[in-house]
Amino acid sequence: MTSLSLNKxxxxxxxxxxxxxxxxxxxxSVLKHIHALLPHEDLLYVADSKYAPYGSKTPAEITARCFEIADFLIAKNAKALVVACNTATAAAIDAMRAKYDLPIIGMEPAVKPAAAATKSGIIGVLATVGTLKSAQFAALLENYGRNVEVVTQACVGLVECIERGELTSQSTLELVQQYCKPLLEEGADTIVLGCTHYPFVRPLIEQTVGADVTLIDTGEAVARHLQKRLLALNLLADANEGNQLSEITFWTNSEIAQPQLIINQLWGKAAPVNFL
Structure with missing residues (x-):
């Protein structure tokens, strides 16, 4: 297992x-929502790309990765953690909250808002294998999916395309078409993007499903939840303290060539990228 440097x-x-x-x-994709809502906050981001996707790992392996990254970020003086991964949230967030004494915000596929939005009564969920097999997802279906039909689709290989920066390639489009087709054939009029990678290929998904299908992801809701937690704990950065710009720093252990170019592409501007 990769050892993360803990220099402050x-x-x-x-x-x-x-x-x-x-x-x-x-x-x-979640980080962008957080930065938009909380522009005065300094942000640290770790892309554990060497171990992507988590959906192919066991819960024990995912939890071990989460602990190591959490230790790394806490050593950087992090006041809160956001587990910006549905699979990691399902596998490890309870253990993380038991171990660490700071706010820890997780993700979950947006079954509840999708159930409220659907007109046909049929919603689709695009996600990783790990998310769809999790007890957390089963609980979401039990709580919010009783009055709707939920059609799920595991999107094997799509995360890897996005990790390589192939956001508009023909092969990525073909995967999107392959995975959306069963949902459309079942009559889904609302589709949940159940992985934080998928918003980066939203244009391909929209192209495939058409304007009559509503797409839902949870990045904005997670940012709002984070804001409420920090406000309640008096941990929000002081927006009036000078005019200091926020600092955003990235780390990656990606083994592809020039991963900093992909990170800057997805972030939308140049930012410091460090290697673990």
Whole structure:
């Protein structure tokens, strides 16, 4: 298992950062919502791309990765953690909350808002194998899927395409078409993007499913939940303290060539990218 360097960053003690991580670059979709809502917060992001996708790992393996990354981010003075991965949330967030004494925000596929939005009574869920097999997802279906039909589709290989930065390639489009087809054939008029990677291929999904199908992801809701938790604990950065710009720093253990180019592409601008 990769060992993460625990050297502290020079963040001021009165403005500790928020740590965010995912099995790869997908959680950057959540990071963007957090930055938009909380522009004064310093953000740390770990892309655990060497071990992506988590959906092919056992719960014990995923929990071990989450513990190691959490230790890394806490050593960087993180005041809160966001597990920007549905699979990692399902496998490890209870163990993380038992181990660490700081706010830990997780993800879950948006079955509840999808059930409220559907007109046909049929919703589709695109997700990884690990998410669809999790007890957390089963509980979501039990709680919110009773009055609707839920059609699920595991999207094997799609995360890997996004990790390589292949957001508009023909092969990625063909995978999207392959995975959306069964949902459309079942009559789904609302589709949940149940992996934080998938918003980065949303244009391909929209192209495939058409304008009459509603797409739902949870990045914005997670950012709002994080804001409420930090406000309740008096941990929000002081927006009036000077005009200091927030700092966003990335780490990756990706083994592909020039992963910093992909991270900057997904983030939308240049940012420091470090290697674990």
């Amino acid at each position: 960053l020079p963040f001021s003690s009165n403005k500790p950062p928020i740590g965010v991580f995912d099995s790869g670059v997908g959680g950057i």
